[in-house]
Structure formats: C-alpha cells, structure tokens
Amino acid sequence: MSAPRSATTLSSRHYGMDWLRIGAFGLLIFYHVGLVFSNWDYEFKSAHRYDWTAYPLLALNAWRLSLLFAISGYASAALLARSGGVVPFLRGRLSRLGIPLLFGIAIITSPQPWIWLTTSEGYRHGYLWFMVHDYYSFRNLDGINLPSWMHLWFVVYLLGYTLALGALTLLPARLKAAVRGGLARALAGKLLLPLGIGWIFLARSLPGGWADKHDLVSDLHAHAAYLPMFLFGVLLRGSEGIRLAIARQWKIAAMLAVIGYLVVAACEALFPGEAPIPDAWEVPLRLARAAQAWGAIIALFGVADLYWNRDGRWRATLAEASFPFYIIHQTLIFLIGYGLRPLRLPALAEFAILVAGTAVGSLAFYLGGRAVPPLRPVIGLGPRGKRKALIEPARLRG
Numbered sequence: 001m002s003a004p005r006s007a008t009t010l011s012s013r014h015y016g017m018d019w020l021r022i023g024a025f026g027l028l029i030f031y032h033v034g035l036v037f038s039n040w041d042y043e044f045k046s047a048h049r050y051d052w053t054a055y056p057l058l059a060l061n062a063w064r065l066s067l068l069f070a071i072s073g074y075a076s077a078a079l080l081a082r083s084g085g086v087v088p089f090l091r092g093r094l095s096r097l098g099i100p101l102l103f104g105i106a107i108i109t110s111p112q113p114w115i116w117l118t119t120s121e122g123y124r125h126g127y128l129w130f131m132v133h134d135y136y137s138f139r140n141l142d143g144i145n146l147p148s149w150m151h152l153w154f155v156v157y158l159l160g161y162t163l164a165l166g167a168l169t170l171l172p173a174r175l176k177a178a179v180r181g182g183l184a185r186a187l188a189g190k191l192l193l194p195l196g197i198g199w200i201f202l203a204r205s206l207p208g209g210w211a212d213k214h215d216l217v218s219d220l221h222a223h224a225a226y227l228p229m230f231l232f233g234v235l236l237r238g239s240e241g242i243r244l245a246i247a248r249q250w251k252i253a254a255m256l257a258v259i260g261y262l263v264v265a266a267c268e269a270l271f272p273g274e275a276p277i278p279d280a281w282e283v284p285l286r287l288a289r290a291a292q293a294w295g296a297i298i299a300l301f302g303v304a305d306l307y308w309n310r311d312g313r314w315r316a317t318l319a320e321a322s323f324p325f326y327i328i329h330q331t332l333i334f335l336i337g338y339g340l341r342p343l344r345l346p347a348l349a350e351f352a353i354l355v356a357g358t359a360v361g362s363l364a365f366y367l368g369g370r371a372v373p374p375l376r377p378v379i380g381l382g383p384r385g386k387r388k389a390l391i392e393p394a395r396l397r398g
Helices: 015-036 051-061 064-083 086-108 111-120 127-135 150-168 173-187 192-203 220-237 240-270 279-307 315-343 347-371
Strands: 139-141 144-146
Touching (some): 064 220, 173 192, 173 240, 192 279
C-alpha cells in the first residue's frame, strides 16, 4: 500500500465527519424500527416477529454507539479549541445538551413508558392519567424508573464524558502532553488495530458483557467501552500520526470488521435467539465482536476522510438536523407503532409506515423547532446563523 500523501493544515474543513455523523444518526431509525420486529428485548413490539432480523441488527449492534461517541469526542475537541477555555466550553455543552435532555425527559420521552406499560404490563390508565399520577412520581413502576430518559441515555452519558474531558484539561500541562503523546505514538503505528480490539475485548469481558444497562451509575462495562471511544475521538482530532495510520490501515480494518461479523452471524445461526452459547465459543465470539466494532469504526473514519470530505447542498442542514432527529425519533416509532396495532397491517406495510412516518415526523419536529427561536434550545439547536462543519481536521489520503 502506498504511503499517504501529506495532510493539509488543521484549519481545513472536514465535511466527511459531518456526513458520517448524519449517516450514523440516520441508521438509528432503521435499527430501532428493526428492533420492533425482532425477538430482542425492546420496549415496544410489533405483532410480527422474525428471527432473521437478528442478522442485520448484529451487523450494526457492535459499533453504532461506539462510533457516535468517537465522533462526539472529535467534535468536542474542536469545540474546546474554539471556546477559549474549559469554562466557556462546558457552559456551552451543558446548555446545548442539558436543555434538550431536560425537555426530553419532561415531555418527549413520556409516551414511551406509557406505551411500554400499556402493551407489556397491562397498565389500564390513559396517557393523561399516567402523566398526572405516575410519570412524575419518581418511583419504579413495573420495572420502569419514572420519569425516564429512555433513548436519551446517550445524551446523559455524553454529558458525563464531556465533564470528564473538562476535568482532564485541568491536569498539569506536562502530564497531559506526556499522556497524549504516548497514546498518539502507540496508536499511530501498527498497534492501532490490536490495541483498539484488545481494549474493547477487555471492556466487554466485564460483568454485563455487551448488554448495556443505560444506567449512568452502574453501567461500568458500557463506560469502559464508550468513554475511551469518546477520548479516542478527542485524541484523533489533534494527532496527525493517528489520522495517517487510519489512512494506511482502514482497508485492513474493514476486512477485520467483515470477518468479525461473519463469526458473529455464524454463532447466531448455530445458537439462535436465547439458545445458550457453549463456553468454548464465549472468548472467540467476544473477540470477533471486538474486531467487528473497532474495524468498522476505523474503516468508516478512513472512508469518510477519503471519499466524503466534500461539501454538499444539504450537508449543513442535515448535520444540524441530526440531533433533533435523535431526540424525537424513538418516541415517534412508539406512537406510530401503537397507532398501527389495531389495523393489523402486513409486516412490510407496517415497517414502511414506521420508517417513513418517523422520518417525516422527525423532519417536522426539526423544521418547526428551527423556525421558532425560543424552541431552538430545547431541540438542541444553537442561535441562528451559527451552523458549522462538525469537525475541522486535516485531510488524509492513502
């Protein structure tokens, strides 16, 4: 493989990461709609269940959230550099993430536990009764903590990791430089792939494995995987060596991701659903999922840089819309799916309506909130006229 050409300056705009973020958030709609038709645990289910849905879900499950945390770390590093200090950086992030989180918990996610309780636990009260008497009761109702952040757990974790980044910036300059330099040197060479795979393997070897709890306090194994991903994104933005290593190795990473997925899919075929997995398969399967996860992330970073680092007519709008889409999409899936239940539609029609309805509803949520200045903060948007590319690193070529 030929050596990569020289990178441009750090001020170069990198639209590829914007496109990658847009795509990652867009996949969430298909992933969560897929869960509705799967036999995996999910808070809302269709009457149509199919074992085969496990295969496309397994193609995304190992890496989709880790990728989003890595991109978020990359973006956070760019914002920190532009903020003029850790205090304004944290103030801006707490506002941009915290306000929509509070609004989301108070209003947006509330239909989800009601639908969950109604369809799965025999809850007999209407939504308004639920809101008045139960949702703000701050108790556990049939296994659900109320009020609930539901899918907004990602924002909760991201806020926690942002605060951790702010704390790290307060460390002595020499210590920061030494740690950052050591990590950058280790990841800038042949250890890029084995170190990443090894870390994910160890993190997912902790009790809990790959089953995240979405509980900020007790989700140790998830934090062991996601916080390093976030910090990797932070490190990546300022390290030309790591960027060039990705440019050299992303094709190998892609092959590892495919091989890892094939092992995971084979295990699903041999031991489908809730069938127990033999002890002899445990370590190889965990290693395969780790290779799939890290390989996919490195490959996607490489592809985004090499092929997607160009602006487009809808890039800025779609990048801005990604967070509002995330905030509302799962609630829309629940509401649309619940409304479709009495119709007993064929599975394909139900799937199509769920995807299209969620996309259209998310777009309406974004456009409506964007147009009303007081609503912009509660859907995760900044003041008008401040849309920027998500990340601004140097471009790689390999």
